[in-house]
Amino acid sequence: MPTGENPLLRSPLSRRRFLALGGGLAATATLGAACSSQPQAGPPPRVGPQSPAVTAAAQARQVPGAPTVNVALQAAPAEIDLGAGTRVSTWAFRGQLPGKEIRAKKGDVLRVDLRNQLPQDTTIHWHGLAIRNDMDGVPGLTQDPIKSGANFRYEFTLPESGTFWFHPHVGMQLDRGLYAPLIIEDPNEPGKYDTEVVVVLDDWIDGTGTNPDAVLANLNQQGMAMGAGGGMSGMGMSGNGPLGGDAGDVNYPYYLANGKIAAAPQVVEAKPGQRIRLRLINAGADTAFRVGMPTSAMTITHTDGFPVTPQQAQAVIMGMGERVDAIITVPDTTTPLLVVPEGKNGIAQLVIRVNQGVAPDPRTLVPAFLQRPVLNTAATRATEQVFLPTKKPDVTHDLVLKGPTNGPAGKYTWTINDKMYNPAEGLPVRQGQRARLRFINQSMMYHPMHLHGHTFQVRGQGGVGPRKDTVLVLPMQTVEVDFDADNPGQWLTHCHNLYHGESGMMTVTSYVE
Numbered sequence: 437m438p439t440g441e442n443p444l445l446r447s448p449l450s451r452r453r454f455l456a457l458g459g460g461l462a463a464t465a466t467l468g469a470a471c472s473s474q475p476q477a478g479p480p481p482r483v484g485p486q487s488p489a490v491t492a493a494a495q496a497r498q499v500p501g502a503p504t505v506n507v508a509l510q511a512a513p514a515e516i517d518l519g520a521g522t523r524v525s526t527w528a529f530r531g532q533l534p535g536k537e538i539r540a541k542k543g544d545v546l547r548v549d550l551r552n553q554l555p556q557d558t559t560i561h562w563h564g565l566a567i568r569n570d571m572d573g574v575p576g577l578t579q580d581p582i583k584s585g586a587n588f589r590y591e592f593t594l595p596e597s598g599t600f601w602f603h604p605h606v607g608m609q610l611d612r613g614l615y616a617p618l619i620i621e622d623p624n625e626p627g628k629y630d631t632e633v634v635v636v637l638d639d640w641i642d643g644t645g646t647n648p649d650a651v652l653a654n655l656n657q658q659g660m661a662m663g664a665g666g667g668m669s670g671m672g673m674s675g676n677g678p679l680g681g682d683a684g685d686v687n688y689p690y691y692l693a694n695g696k697i698a699a700a701p702q703v704v705e706a707k708p709g710q711r712i713r714l715r716l717i718n719a720g721a722d723t724a725f726r727v728g729m730p731t732s733a734m735t736i737t738h739t740d741g742f743p744v745t746p747q748q749a750q751a752v753i754m755g756m757g758e759r760v761d762a763i764i765t766v767p768d769t770t771t772p773l774l775v776v777p778e779g780k781n782g783i784a785q786l787v788i789r790v791n792q793g794v795a796p797d798p799r800t801l802v803p804a805f806l807q808r809p810v811l812n813t814a815a816t817r818a819t820e821q822v823f824l825p826t827k828k829p830d831v832t833h834d835l836v837l838k839g840p841t842n843g844p845a846g847k848y849t850w851t852i853n854d855k856m857y858n859p860a861e862g863l864p865v866r867q868g869q870r871a872r873l874r875f876i877n878q879s880m881m882y883h884p885m886h887l888h889g890h891t892f893q894v895r896g897q898g899g900v901g902p903r904k905d906t907v908l909v910l911p912m913q914t915v916e917v918d919f920d921a922d923n924p925g926q927w928l929t930h931c932h933n934l935y936h937g938e939s940g941m942m943t944v945t946s947y948v949e
Protein backbone atom coordinates (compact mmCIF):
# COMPACT_ATOMS: atom_id res chain seq x y z
CA MET A 437 0.00 0.00 0.00
CA PRO A 438 1.46 3.35 -0.98
CA THR A 439 0.41 5.14 2.21
CA GLY A 440 3.95 6.40 2.63
CA GLU A 441 3.38 8.81 -0.25
CA ASN A 442 1.27 11.18 1.72
CA PRO A 443 2.64 12.55 4.98
CA LEU A 444 -0.83 13.61 6.06
CA LEU A 445 -1.90 10.00 6.25
CA ARG A 446 0.94 8.93 8.47
CA SER A 447 -0.53 9.86 11.79
CA PRO A 448 0.76 6.75 13.59
CA LEU A 449 4.25 7.85 12.58
CA SER A 450 3.78 11.41 13.70
CA ARG A 451 2.35 10.11 16.94
CA ARG A 452 5.44 7.99 17.52
CA ARG A 453 7.61 10.94 16.69
CA PHE A 454 5.58 13.00 19.10
CA LEU A 455 5.93 10.51 21.92
CA ALA A 456 9.65 10.35 21.27
CA LEU A 457 9.86 13.99 22.28
CA GLY A 458 9.47 12.89 25.88
CA GLY A 459 6.88 13.20 28.62
CA GLY A 460 7.43 16.76 29.83
CA LEU A 461 7.38 18.28 26.41
CA ALA A 462 4.45 16.12 25.36
CA ALA A 463 2.40 17.28 28.31
CA THR A 464 3.09 20.89 27.42
CA ALA A 465 2.07 20.35 23.84
CA THR A 466 -1.08 18.49 24.82
CA LEU A 467 -2.21 21.39 26.93
CA GLY A 468 -1.41 23.68 24.06
CA ALA A 469 0.33 26.04 26.47
CA ALA A 470 3.56 27.99 26.25
CA CYS A 471 4.25 26.82 22.73
CA SER A 472 6.38 29.85 21.99
CA SER A 473 8.98 28.81 24.52
CA GLN A 474 9.01 25.28 23.08
CA PRO A 475 9.20 25.94 19.35
CA GLN A 476 10.02 22.36 18.44
CA ALA A 477 6.84 21.03 20.14
CA GLY A 478 4.46 22.45 17.53
CA PRO A 479 0.71 21.93 17.63
CA PRO A 480 -0.67 18.81 19.29
CA PRO A 481 -0.55 15.78 17.00
CA ARG A 482 -3.62 14.86 15.04
CA VAL A 483 -5.77 11.81 15.62
CA GLY A 484 -5.26 10.36 12.17
CA PRO A 485 -7.64 8.16 10.18
CA GLN A 486 -5.75 5.03 11.18
CA SER A 487 -5.29 5.87 14.83
CA PRO A 488 -6.32 3.47 17.64
CA ALA A 489 -9.03 5.94 18.72
CA VAL A 490 -10.71 5.56 15.31
CA THR A 491 -10.62 1.78 15.59
CA ALA A 492 -12.03 1.91 19.11
CA ALA A 493 -14.92 4.18 18.05
CA ALA A 494 -15.69 1.86 15.13
CA GLN A 495 -15.70 -1.18 17.42
CA ALA A 496 -18.08 0.55 19.81
CA ARG A 497 -20.55 1.01 16.94
CA GLN A 498 -20.51 -2.63 15.89
CA VAL A 499 -23.70 -4.57 16.46
CA PRO A 500 -22.94 -8.21 17.33
CA GLY A 501 -24.24 -10.58 14.67
CA ALA A 502 -25.19 -7.78 12.28
CA PRO A 503 -25.46 -8.82 8.63
CA THR A 504 -23.12 -7.52 5.97
CA VAL A 505 -24.63 -5.90 2.88
CA ASN A 506 -22.36 -6.44 -0.12
CA VAL A 507 -22.39 -4.04 -3.04
CA ALA A 508 -20.22 -4.09 -6.15
CA LEU A 509 -19.94 -0.55 -7.45
CA GLN A 510 -18.27 0.65 -10.58
CA ALA A 511 -17.53 4.26 -11.50
CA ALA A 512 -17.12 4.62 -15.24
CA PRO A 513 -17.90 6.78 -18.26
CA ALA A 514 -21.50 6.27 -19.40
CA GLU A 515 -24.05 7.39 -21.96
CA ILE A 516 -27.16 8.59 -20.16
CA ASP A 517 -30.60 9.40 -21.51
CA LEU A 518 -32.00 12.39 -19.62
CA GLY A 519 -35.32 11.87 -21.39
CA ALA A 520 -37.02 13.17 -24.55
CA GLY A 521 -34.02 12.31 -26.68
CA THR A 522 -31.53 14.28 -24.58
CA ARG A 523 -28.46 12.08 -24.35
CA VAL A 524 -25.23 12.99 -22.59
CA SER A 525 -21.83 11.42 -22.13
CA THR A 526 -20.90 11.57 -18.47
CA TRP A 527 -19.49 9.55 -15.59
CA ALA A 528 -21.84 7.44 -13.50
CA PHE A 529 -22.08 4.56 -11.05
CA ARG A 530 -22.99 1.31 -12.82
CA GLY A 531 -24.19 3.26 -15.87
CA GLN A 532 -27.24 4.70 -14.09
CA LEU A 533 -28.41 8.17 -13.16
CA PRO A 534 -28.91 8.57 -10.27
CA GLY A 535 -26.75 5.66 -9.24
CA LYS A 536 -28.77 2.71 -7.99
CA GLU A 537 -29.77 3.28 -4.40
CA ILE A 538 -28.17 1.28 -1.64
CA ARG A 539 -30.69 0.22 0.98
CA ALA A 540 -29.79 -1.38 4.29
CA LYS A 541 -30.73 -1.35 7.95
CA LYS A 542 -29.28 0.58 10.84
CA GLY A 543 -26.52 -1.48 12.43
CA ASP A 544 -25.77 -3.44 9.25
CA VAL A 545 -22.24 -3.53 7.94
CA LEU A 546 -22.05 -1.98 4.49
CA ARG A 547 -19.27 -3.37 2.33
CA VAL A 548 -18.81 -1.68 -1.03
CA ASP A 549 -16.21 -2.83 -3.52
CA LEU A 550 -15.50 0.09 -5.79
CA ARG A 551 -13.84 -0.31 -9.18
CA ASN A 552 -12.48 2.91 -10.55
CA GLN A 553 -12.87 2.86 -14.32
CA LEU A 554 -12.76 6.63 -14.61
CA PRO A 555 -9.84 8.35 -16.33
CA GLN A 556 -9.06 10.03 -12.95
CA ASP A 557 -8.50 9.23 -9.30
CA THR A 558 -11.69 8.92 -7.29
CA THR A 559 -13.08 8.17 -3.80
CA ILE A 560 -16.52 7.81 -2.24
CA HIS A 561 -17.81 9.94 0.59
CA TRP A 562 -20.82 8.67 2.56
CA HIS A 563 -22.55 11.97 3.13
CA GLY A 564 -23.91 12.57 6.62
CA LEU A 565 -22.86 9.33 8.24
CA ALA A 566 -20.85 9.10 11.44
CA ILE A 567 -18.63 6.28 10.25
CA ARG A 568 -15.00 5.41 10.85
CA ASN A 569 -12.72 8.16 9.64
CA ASP A 570 -10.61 6.00 7.30
CA MET A 571 -13.80 5.20 5.30
CA ASP A 572 -14.87 8.85 4.87
CA GLY A 573 -13.43 9.15 1.38
CA VAL A 574 -11.49 12.41 1.46
CA PRO A 575 -8.27 12.01 -0.55
CA GLY A 576 -5.19 13.43 1.13
CA LEU A 577 -6.99 13.60 4.47
CA THR A 578 -8.58 10.23 5.25
CA GLN A 579 -7.35 7.98 2.45
CA ASP A 580 -5.12 7.86 -0.61
CA PRO A 581 -6.94 8.57 -3.85
CA ILE A 582 -8.11 5.46 -5.68
CA LYS A 583 -6.18 5.45 -8.93
CA SER A 584 -7.77 4.94 -12.32
CA GLY A 585 -8.05 1.19 -12.83
CA ALA A 586 -7.74 0.40 -9.11
CA ASN A 587 -10.20 -1.05 -6.58
CA PHE A 588 -11.01 -0.06 -3.02
CA ARG A 589 -13.18 -1.69 -0.36
CA TYR A 590 -15.29 0.55 1.86
CA GLU A 591 -16.58 -1.26 4.94
CA PHE A 592 -18.29 0.24 7.97
CA THR A 593 -21.23 -0.04 10.35
CA LEU A 594 -24.30 2.03 9.42
CA PRO A 595 -24.77 4.16 12.54
CA GLU A 596 -28.15 5.78 11.91
CA SER A 597 -31.34 5.31 9.98
CA GLY A 598 -32.45 7.91 7.48
CA THR A 599 -32.00 9.43 4.05
CA PHE A 600 -28.34 9.69 3.10
CA TRP A 601 -26.36 9.63 -0.14
CA PHE A 602 -22.89 9.14 -1.52
CA HIS A 603 -20.64 10.84 -4.03
CA PRO A 604 -16.93 11.12 -4.84
CA HIS A 605 -14.80 13.71 -3.08
CA VAL A 606 -12.41 14.35 -5.94
CA GLY A 607 -12.45 17.51 -8.04
CA MET A 608 -15.68 18.22 -9.93
CA GLN A 609 -16.86 14.59 -10.11
CA LEU A 610 -20.00 15.26 -8.07
CA ASP A 611 -21.22 17.65 -10.79
CA ARG A 612 -21.08 14.79 -13.29
CA GLY A 613 -23.37 11.81 -12.73
CA LEU A 614 -21.60 10.25 -9.75
CA TYR A 615 -24.19 10.26 -6.98
CA ALA A 616 -26.70 7.84 -5.48
CA PRO A 617 -29.06 7.51 -2.51
CA LEU A 618 -28.15 5.53 0.59
CA ILE A 619 -31.34 4.71 2.47
CA ILE A 620 -30.96 3.27 5.94
CA GLU A 621 -34.08 1.83 7.43
CA ASP A 622 -34.94 1.61 11.09
CA PRO A 623 -36.78 -1.65 11.75
CA ASN A 624 -38.46 -0.01 14.77
CA GLU A 625 -39.71 3.10 13.04
CA PRO A 626 -43.53 3.28 12.91
CA GLY A 627 -43.84 4.76 9.39
CA LYS A 628 -47.22 6.42 9.04
CA TYR A 629 -47.26 6.21 5.26
CA ASP A 630 -48.27 3.79 2.52
CA THR A 631 -45.32 3.96 0.21
CA GLU A 632 -42.15 5.90 -0.35
CA VAL A 633 -40.43 7.58 -3.26
CA VAL A 634 -36.79 8.66 -3.31
CA VAL A 635 -36.29 11.83 -5.36
CA VAL A 636 -32.77 12.98 -6.21
CA LEU A 637 -32.49 16.55 -7.47
CA ASP A 638 -29.66 17.77 -9.68
CA ASP A 639 -28.41 20.61 -11.83
CA TRP A 640 -26.96 19.30 -15.09
CA ILE A 641 -24.32 20.59 -17.47
CA ASP A 642 -21.94 17.67 -18.14
CA GLY A 643 -21.82 16.46 -21.72
CA THR A 644 -23.80 19.43 -23.06
CA GLY A 645 -20.85 20.83 -24.97
CA THR A 646 -18.92 21.51 -21.79
CA ASN A 647 -18.16 19.82 -18.49
CA PRO A 648 -17.83 20.89 -14.84
CA ASP A 649 -14.02 21.15 -14.99
CA ALA A 650 -14.27 23.57 -17.90
CA VAL A 651 -16.97 25.55 -16.11
CA LEU A 652 -14.78 25.88 -13.02
CA ALA A 653 -11.77 26.85 -15.15
CA ASN A 654 -13.90 29.56 -16.72
CA LEU A 655 -14.96 30.93 -13.36
CA ASN A 656 -11.34 30.99 -12.25
CA GLN A 657 -10.31 32.80 -15.40
CA GLN A 658 -13.08 35.35 -15.30
CA GLY A 659 -12.68 35.84 -11.58
CA MET A 660 -14.99 38.46 -10.18
CA ALA A 661 -16.62 39.34 -13.46
CA MET A 662 -18.69 36.19 -13.43
CA GLY A 663 -18.26 35.23 -9.79
CA ALA A 664 -20.80 35.60 -7.06
CA GLY A 665 -21.66 39.04 -5.84
CA GLY A 666 -20.69 40.22 -9.29
CA GLY A 667 -22.48 40.00 -12.57
CA MET A 668 -25.28 37.58 -12.03
CA SER A 669 -27.12 38.99 -14.99
CA GLY A 670 -29.26 36.49 -16.79
CA MET A 671 -30.20 34.60 -13.63
CA GLY A 672 -33.31 36.71 -13.31
CA MET A 673 -33.20 37.22 -9.57
CA SER A 674 -33.96 40.28 -7.54
CA GLY A 675 -32.32 41.11 -4.23
CA ASN A 676 -34.70 39.09 -2.11
CA GLY A 677 -36.07 35.60 -1.88
CA PRO A 678 -35.29 32.94 0.71
CA LEU A 679 -31.58 32.84 -0.17
CA GLY A 680 -30.83 36.50 -0.78
CA GLY A 681 -30.08 37.87 -4.18
CA ASP A 682 -27.37 35.62 -5.49
CA ALA A 683 -28.63 32.26 -6.68
CA GLY A 684 -25.40 30.70 -7.87
CA ASP A 685 -22.45 30.95 -10.19
CA VAL A 686 -23.41 28.50 -12.91
CA ASN A 687 -26.24 28.59 -15.42
CA TYR A 688 -27.32 25.01 -16.08
CA PRO A 689 -29.12 23.91 -19.23
CA TYR A 690 -31.07 21.22 -17.35
CA TYR A 691 -32.50 20.47 -13.96
CA LEU A 692 -33.26 16.86 -13.10
CA ALA A 693 -35.47 14.86 -10.78
CA ASN A 694 -34.27 11.26 -10.64
CA GLY A 695 -32.11 11.83 -13.70
CA LYS A 696 -34.92 13.11 -15.93
CA ILE A 697 -35.60 16.52 -17.43
CA ALA A 698 -39.03 18.09 -16.94
CA ALA A 699 -40.16 17.13 -20.46
CA ALA A 700 -39.80 13.41 -19.70
CA PRO A 701 -40.44 13.04 -15.99
CA GLN A 702 -40.60 9.93 -13.88
CA VAL A 703 -44.25 9.02 -13.34
CA VAL A 704 -45.38 7.49 -10.06
CA GLU A 705 -48.75 5.76 -10.13
CA ALA A 706 -50.77 6.50 -7.01
CA LYS A 707 -54.24 6.44 -5.51
CA PRO A 708 -56.08 9.47 -4.12
CA GLY A 709 -55.59 9.75 -0.38
CA GLN A 710 -52.49 7.58 -0.33
CA ARG A 711 -49.70 8.83 1.88
CA ILE A 712 -46.30 8.94 0.21
CA ARG A 713 -43.06 9.47 2.07
CA LEU A 714 -40.79 11.51 -0.16
CA ARG A 715 -37.08 11.17 0.48
CA LEU A 716 -35.66 14.28 -1.18
CA ILE A 717 -31.92 14.60 -1.80
CA ASN A 718 -30.28 17.68 -3.32
CA ALA A 719 -27.31 16.34 -5.28
CA GLY A 720 -26.82 19.60 -7.16
CA ALA A 721 -23.45 21.35 -7.25
CA ASP A 722 -24.52 25.00 -7.45
CA THR A 723 -28.31 25.02 -7.13
CA ALA A 724 -30.75 25.16 -4.26
CA PHE A 725 -34.20 23.81 -5.07
CA ARG A 726 -37.63 24.85 -3.92
CA VAL A 727 -39.77 21.74 -3.73
CA GLY A 728 -43.45 21.17 -3.11
CA MET A 729 -46.87 20.24 -4.36
CA PRO A 730 -48.60 23.02 -6.30
CA THR A 731 -51.70 23.24 -4.14
CA SER A 732 -51.40 21.06 -1.05
CA ALA A 733 -48.95 21.12 1.87
CA MET A 734 -46.36 18.55 2.83
CA THR A 735 -45.56 17.31 6.31
CA ILE A 736 -41.83 17.61 6.92
CA THR A 737 -40.71 14.73 9.14
CA HIS A 738 -36.91 14.54 8.85
CA THR A 739 -34.00 16.55 7.66
CA ASP A 740 -30.56 15.11 6.95
CA GLY A 741 -31.82 11.74 8.17
CA PHE A 742 -32.86 12.92 11.63
CA PRO A 743 -36.48 13.32 12.77
CA VAL A 744 -38.05 16.71 13.39
CA THR A 745 -41.32 17.65 15.03
CA PRO A 746 -43.66 17.16 12.06
CA GLN A 747 -44.21 20.49 10.39
CA GLN A 748 -46.52 21.55 7.59
CA ALA A 749 -44.87 23.32 4.67
CA GLN A 750 -46.24 24.71 1.43
CA ALA A 751 -42.74 24.51 -0.03
CA VAL A 752 -39.29 23.70 1.28
CA ILE A 753 -35.95 25.09 0.17
CA MET A 754 -33.04 22.67 0.01
CA GLY A 755 -29.38 23.59 -0.23
CA MET A 756 -26.86 21.33 -1.91
CA GLY A 757 -26.24 18.20 0.16
CA GLU A 758 -29.40 18.60 2.24
CA ARG A 759 -32.09 15.95 2.55
CA VAL A 760 -35.74 16.31 3.50
CA ASP A 761 -38.27 13.60 4.23
CA ALA A 762 -41.81 14.79 3.71
CA ILE A 763 -45.17 13.05 3.67
CA ILE A 764 -47.67 14.06 1.03
CA THR A 765 -51.26 12.96 0.59
CA VAL A 766 -52.02 12.09 -3.02
CA PRO A 767 -54.60 14.51 -4.45
CA ASP A 768 -57.61 13.49 -6.52
CA THR A 769 -56.00 14.45 -9.79
CA THR A 770 -52.65 13.89 -11.45
CA THR A 771 -50.19 16.42 -10.03
CA PRO A 772 -46.52 17.21 -10.48
CA LEU A 773 -44.13 17.50 -7.58
CA LEU A 774 -42.53 20.84 -8.47
CA VAL A 775 -38.76 21.14 -8.28
CA VAL A 776 -37.81 24.75 -8.96
CA PRO A 777 -34.14 25.79 -9.10
CA GLU A 778 -34.00 28.81 -6.82
CA GLY A 779 -33.27 32.01 -8.71
CA LYS A 780 -32.43 30.21 -11.93
CA ASN A 781 -34.37 29.53 -15.09
CA GLY A 782 -35.79 26.06 -15.48
CA ILE A 783 -37.72 23.37 -13.67
CA ALA A 784 -37.77 19.69 -12.90
CA GLN A 785 -40.71 17.58 -11.85
CA LEU A 786 -41.91 14.18 -10.83
CA VAL A 787 -45.47 13.30 -11.82
CA ILE A 788 -47.83 11.67 -9.34
CA ARG A 789 -50.42 10.09 -11.59
CA VAL A 790 -53.94 9.28 -10.52
CA ASN A 791 -56.41 7.31 -12.69
CA GLN A 792 -54.37 7.61 -15.90
CA GLY A 793 -54.66 11.40 -15.69
CA VAL A 794 -52.52 13.92 -17.51
CA ALA A 795 -50.48 16.40 -15.50
CA PRO A 796 -50.67 20.11 -16.24
CA ASP A 797 -47.57 21.78 -17.69
CA PRO A 798 -45.55 22.46 -14.53
CA ARG A 799 -44.35 25.81 -15.85
CA THR A 800 -47.90 27.18 -15.63
CA LEU A 801 -47.92 26.36 -11.91
CA VAL A 802 -44.63 28.01 -11.00
CA PRO A 803 -45.71 31.66 -10.59
CA ALA A 804 -48.34 30.74 -8.00
CA PHE A 805 -46.00 28.21 -6.37
CA LEU A 806 -43.31 30.86 -5.88
CA GLN A 807 -45.81 32.96 -3.94
CA ARG A 808 -46.25 30.29 -1.29
CA PRO A 809 -44.38 30.52 2.01
CA VAL A 810 -41.18 28.49 1.91
CA LEU A 811 -39.57 26.62 4.80
CA ASN A 812 -35.83 26.57 5.47
CA THR A 813 -35.12 23.30 7.29
CA ALA A 814 -32.91 25.17 9.76
CA ALA A 815 -36.18 26.45 11.23
CA THR A 816 -37.47 22.97 12.08
CA ARG A 817 -36.96 21.34 15.49
CA ALA A 818 -35.34 18.06 16.33
CA THR A 819 -37.64 15.61 18.08
CA GLU A 820 -36.99 15.10 21.76
CA GLN A 821 -35.29 11.75 21.16
CA VAL A 822 -32.55 13.24 18.97
CA PHE A 823 -32.28 16.77 20.37
CA LEU A 824 -28.77 17.40 21.65
CA PRO A 825 -29.25 19.03 25.07
CA THR A 826 -27.65 22.44 25.33
CA LYS A 827 -24.48 22.70 27.33
CA LYS A 828 -21.60 25.10 27.52
CA PRO A 829 -19.16 24.35 24.70
CA ASP A 830 -15.61 23.36 25.66
CA VAL A 831 -14.35 24.77 22.40
CA THR A 832 -15.82 27.26 19.92
CA HIS A 833 -14.53 27.89 16.42
CA ASP A 834 -15.56 30.77 14.22
CA LEU A 835 -15.64 30.14 10.47
CA VAL A 836 -15.75 33.43 8.62
CA LEU A 837 -17.02 32.82 5.09
CA LYS A 838 -15.93 35.18 2.33
CA GLY A 839 -16.18 35.22 -1.42
CA PRO A 840 -14.73 36.89 -4.49
CA THR A 841 -16.02 40.34 -3.55
CA ASN A 842 -14.07 40.47 -0.29
CA GLY A 843 -11.30 37.98 -1.01
CA PRO A 844 -8.10 38.44 -3.02
CA ALA A 845 -8.87 41.07 -5.66
CA GLY A 846 -10.32 39.82 -8.89
CA LYS A 847 -9.95 36.15 -8.03
CA TYR A 848 -12.68 33.51 -7.91
CA THR A 849 -11.78 32.31 -4.44
CA TRP A 850 -13.96 31.35 -1.52
CA THR A 851 -12.35 31.32 1.91
CA ILE A 852 -12.86 30.25 5.51
CA ASN A 853 -11.10 32.57 7.95
CA ASP A 854 -9.37 34.20 4.97
CA LYS A 855 -7.71 30.94 3.98
CA MET A 856 -8.17 28.51 1.17
CA TYR A 857 -8.29 24.79 1.94
CA ASN A 858 -5.13 23.28 3.34
CA PRO A 859 -5.57 19.72 4.64
CA ALA A 860 -2.70 20.25 7.07
CA GLU A 861 -4.58 23.05 8.86
CA GLY A 862 -7.79 22.84 10.78
CA LEU A 863 -9.98 23.54 13.76
CA PRO A 864 -8.73 21.48 16.71
CA VAL A 865 -11.17 19.57 18.91
CA ARG A 866 -10.54 16.83 21.44
CA GLN A 867 -12.53 13.66 21.84
CA GLY A 868 -15.12 14.08 24.57
CA GLN A 869 -15.49 17.82 24.11
CA ARG A 870 -18.69 19.66 23.34
CA ALA A 871 -17.78 21.78 20.32
CA ARG A 872 -19.47 24.74 18.71
CA LEU A 873 -18.95 25.97 15.15
CA ARG A 874 -20.08 29.48 14.27
CA PHE A 875 -20.56 29.93 10.53
CA ILE A 876 -20.24 33.68 9.97
CA ASN A 877 -21.20 34.52 6.42
CA GLN A 878 -19.58 37.76 5.27
CA SER A 879 -20.38 37.17 1.61
CA MET A 880 -23.41 38.05 -0.45
CA MET A 881 -24.14 34.43 -1.30
CA TYR A 882 -25.62 31.57 0.70
CA HIS A 883 -23.47 28.58 1.66
CA PRO A 884 -24.75 25.10 2.62
CA MET A 885 -22.12 24.28 5.24
CA HIS A 886 -21.41 20.60 5.82
CA LEU A 887 -19.52 18.81 8.58
CA HIS A 888 -18.34 15.26 7.91
CA GLY A 889 -18.74 12.46 10.45
CA HIS A 890 -21.22 14.17 12.78
CA THR A 891 -24.81 15.41 12.91
CA PHE A 892 -24.75 18.73 14.69
CA GLN A 893 -27.49 20.48 16.61
CA VAL A 894 -28.49 23.73 14.90
CA ARG A 895 -28.91 26.47 17.48
CA GLY A 896 -32.02 28.09 16.11
CA GLN A 897 -34.48 30.44 17.73
CA GLY A 898 -34.53 29.99 21.49
CA GLY A 899 -31.73 27.43 21.26
CA VAL A 900 -33.86 24.81 19.52
CA GLY A 901 -33.40 23.62 15.97
CA PRO A 902 -32.95 20.47 13.91
CA ARG A 903 -30.10 17.97 13.92
CA LYS A 904 -28.33 18.34 10.58
CA ASP A 905 -25.09 17.72 8.77
CA THR A 906 -25.58 20.45 6.16
CA VAL A 907 -27.10 23.81 7.03
CA LEU A 908 -27.91 26.83 4.90
CA VAL A 909 -26.05 29.94 5.98
CA LEU A 910 -27.67 32.94 4.31
CA PRO A 911 -25.79 36.05 3.14
CA MET A 912 -24.41 38.13 6.03
CA GLN A 913 -25.93 35.76 8.61
CA THR A 914 -24.42 33.65 11.36
CA VAL A 915 -25.50 30.10 12.16
CA GLU A 916 -24.24 28.32 15.26
CA VAL A 917 -24.12 24.55 15.53
CA ASP A 918 -23.08 22.29 18.42
CA PHE A 919 -21.83 18.73 18.40
CA ASP A 920 -20.29 16.20 20.74
CA ALA A 921 -16.80 15.31 19.60
CA ASP A 922 -17.39 11.56 19.78
CA ASN A 923 -16.07 10.39 16.42
CA PRO A 924 -12.29 10.80 16.35
CA GLY A 925 -10.46 11.57 13.15
CA GLN A 926 -10.00 14.31 10.57
CA TRP A 927 -13.31 15.60 9.24
CA LEU A 928 -13.72 17.82 6.25
CA THR A 929 -15.89 20.87 6.96
CA HIS A 930 -16.94 22.72 3.85
CA CYS A 931 -19.39 24.53 1.66
CA HIS A 932 -21.40 22.02 -0.37
CA ASN A 933 -21.42 24.35 -3.34
CA LEU A 934 -18.87 22.32 -5.28
CA TYR A 935 -17.52 25.38 -7.09
CA HIS A 936 -16.96 27.12 -3.76
CA GLY A 937 -15.42 24.05 -2.15
CA GLU A 938 -13.02 23.51 -5.01
CA SER A 939 -12.15 27.22 -4.93
CA GLY A 940 -11.06 27.09 -1.30
CA MET A 941 -14.09 26.96 0.99
CA MET A 942 -13.10 23.88 2.97
CA THR A 943 -11.33 23.26 6.26
CA VAL A 944 -10.82 20.36 8.67
CA THR A 945 -12.45 19.71 12.01
CA SER A 946 -9.37 18.08 13.40
CA TYR A 947 -9.31 15.83 16.45
CA VAL A 948 -6.02 16.24 18.27
CA GLU A 949 -4.47 14.25 21.10
Ligand code: C2O
Nearest residue numbers: 561563757886928
Ligand atom coordinates in the same frame (compact mmCIF):
# COMPACT_ATOMS: atom_id res chain seq x y z
CU1 C2O B 1 -21.51 15.55 0.46
CU2 C2O B 1 -17.83 16.63 1.83
O1 C2O B 1 -19.68 16.12 1.20
Ligand code: CU
Nearest residue numbers: 883931933936
Ligand atom coordinates in the same frame (compact mmCIF):
# COMPACT_ATOMS: atom_id res chain seq x y z
CU1 CU C 1 -20.43 28.31 -0.62
